[in-house]
Amino acid sequence: MRDQERFPNDGYDEGTIAQLLSHLQELRRAVPVNYMLKEKLKKQLLQRIQELEQERKRAQTSQKSGKARRLLLVTSGGLLLLLLAVCFGMWGDNTPSVRHYSVMTLATDGTEPLVDLNADGTVVAYVEDKRVVKSREPDHSQSQGTLVLSDGGGEYTAVAWSNRGKQLAVVEQAEEFSRLWIVSLADENRPSSKRLLKEEKGVVLGAPSWSQYDESIAYTRQTSDGTEEIWVSSTVAMQDWKLVEGTQPEWSPDGRLLAFVKQDTVHVMEVRSGAVTKLEAGVWPSWNNDDSLTFTTPDGKMKQAQMSQDPPEIRIVPIRRLGDGALVKAQWSSDRNHLLLTQKQKGETKTIISIASR
Amino acid sequence: MEMAIKRSEGPSTESSNQYFEARDFSELYDEYFDRVNRYLRCRVRNSWDADDLTTTVFLKALEKFEQYSRTSPFASWIFRIAHNTYVDFMRKNREVPVDQEMFVGAEADETWQPERLTLLNEDIRMLRDRLELLTQDQRDVLTLRYFADLKISQVAEVLGKTESSVKMISYRALHQLQRMYERGDNQ
Numbered sequence: 320m321r322d323q324e325r326f327p328n329d330g331y332d333e334g335t336i337a338q339l340l341s342h343l344q345e346l347r348r349a350v351p352v353n354y355m356l357k358e359k360l361k362k363q364l365l366q367r368i369q370e371l372e373q374e375r376k377r378a379q380t381s382q383k384s385g386k387a388r389r390l391l392l393v394t395s396g397g398l399l400l401l402l403l404a405v406c407f408g409m410w411g412d413n414t415p416s417v418r419h420y421s422v423m424t425l426a427t428d429g430t431e432p433l434v435d436l437n438a439d440g441t442v443v444a445y446v447e448d449k450r451v452v453k454s455r456e457p458d459h460s461q462s463q464g465t466l467v468l469s470d471g472g473g474e475y476t477a478v479a480w481s482n483r484g485k486q487l488a489v490v491e492q493a494e495e496f497s498r499l500w501i502v503s504l505a506d507e508n509r510p511s512s513k514r515l516l517k518e519e520k521g522v523v524l525g526a527p528s529w530s531q532y533d534e535s536i537a538y539t540r541q542t543s544d545g546t547e548e549i550w551v552s553s554t555v556a557m558q559d560w561k562l563v564e565g566t567q568p569e570w571s572p573d574g575r576l577l578a579f580v581k582q583d584t585v586h587v588m589e590v591r592s593g594a595v596t597k598l599e600a601g602v603w604p605s606w607n608n609d610d611s612l613t614f615t616t617p618d619g620k621m622k623q624a625q626m627s628q629d630p631p632e633i634r635i636v637p638i639r640r641l642g643d644g645a646l647v648k649a650q651w652s653s654d655r656n657h658l659l660l661t662q663k664q665k666g667e668t669k670t671i672i673s674i675a676s677r
Numbered sequence: 678m679e680m681a682i683k684r685s686e687g688p689s690t691e692s693s694n695q696y697f698e699a700r701d702f703s704e705l706y707d708e709y710f711d712r713v714n715r716y717l718r719c720r721v722r723n724s725w726d727a728d729d730l731t732t733t734v735f736l737k738a739l740e741k742f743e744q745y746s747r748t749s750p751f752a753s754w755i756f757r758i759a760h761n762t763y764v765d766f767m768r769k770n771r772e773v774p775v776d777q778e779m780f781v782g783a784e785a786d787e788t789w790q791p792e793r794l795t796l797l798n799e800d801i802r803m804l805r806d807r808l809e810l811l812t813q814d815q816r817d818v819l820t821l822r823y824f825a826d827l828k829i830s831q832v833a834e835v836l837g838k839t840e841s842s843v844k845m846i847s848y849r850a851l852h853q854l855q856r857m858y859e860r861g862d863n864q
Contacts, residue, residue, distance in 0.1 A: 335855055335859075336851055336852070336855060339851060339854060339855050339858065340823070340851075342800075343804075343819075343823040343824075344823070346800055346801050346804055347715065347719075347823060347824050347826070349798075349800075349801060350715045350718050350719050350801070350824070351718070352710070352711045352714045352715055352718075353714055353718075353724070353728050353731075356714070356728050356731065356732070357710045357711075357714070360710075360731075360732055360735060361703065361706060361707075361710075363736075364702070364703065364706060364735060364736070364739055365703060367736075367739055368702060368703070368739065371739075532732075532733065532736045534729070534732050534733070534736065553729070555732055556725075556728055556729070556732070558725060560725075575769065589769075590769075591766070591769035591770045592769070592770070
């Protein structure tokens, strides 16, 4: 009825088109803008602009000093690679090989979420004595930095690097409360800081995983009756939502897929459609490129699933120089070139943390 | 005769032959956030999805900002990213049932009156239903032209069409939409 009043049926003259245009204009003004998001996103973008500026400066500096050295390195590196390829008889092989065996040992069970490798595989963040988060380069035996100091009673139960390597997600369990913190690391312009992303009573949060642009974090939420659910919290928009039932979520590099574990079996969900593909028995899925993931089998091996094939092709991936002990977890760094390995020897309570590269 | 392009302090005039966008990313963000957010909120039913897409658009834009030539309007460039992000979202989201959440909600302008808000809400939902009866091209042209507030030339650039083709699509779409309003079509 209102339409007929607004657009009388008197032919398609310019007058009625003008009425329609003015109606469209009115509706355009009626669509609200999320100003809260505008403010938050601006802060995030300004931070990223600073990071890009610093990266650019670093690149310029190293470009100037490194030209001659690069030529030398390329030549000698090429020869070395050629030699290695001949030695191993592995032309074009992409198999990861352990470069740093036993970077550290952790004393307790269930340590898999307590350690993570940064984007380019150069720094390991880990939780020590459940109270402190520290960082260490694989070549150093001592920690180089204490990232977070506990401020009251809670125990840290999981740590995860953001894809850009400037932030850490840290889970804290304090009596009945479970908290998910975002820790921004210190740089030359500002000290480290942390902010609370999620706090909930009566549940256990865990296994955080950052999405493609670090704009959200998926994590496990275990309710008091033992149900494990995967939730996502936006790091920019104060929103969170449930995705699926399961645990150990892991975003694919392009953010299109989410791998997770349900009933000790690895699953992959297409996030937009919700379509779930069930793979095999295993835990701790981790993506080694946009459509391929690895996971650990119950007998301590690493398998790879090629998701671009239907059904996905699954095969065992060997890891060179892995040493003794069953593999518990293998987690790729964000550049997908380094692998953080958690191993456990039979009868031992200690877990060995090593780093492999390809 | 001066041929060199001069860098200006303020926003460039888009009619100038020697167009040069001198503003930095944060200034452009301040100006274009509202238009991009509004455009995506108009195109996607779920406002959370629209806000996520807005975030993605500006993160992508920042990463690619060095590729922006500055000699063409920023509006065309940012809306090409916004439109492609939307198309990509819709392609991935094809099988998801439509969320009926209304997108006019808590963040409304404080000058609004509640009864007017409800009325506009209904109008917007009706418009969206009617837009869905148009062709994909017609929908793209109308939303970019009237909700993103782009000029014909900018819509043409975003969609990779000629200006005359955009004008023709726009003309037909408006008349079709007008007929729907007259008949009270919704199906």
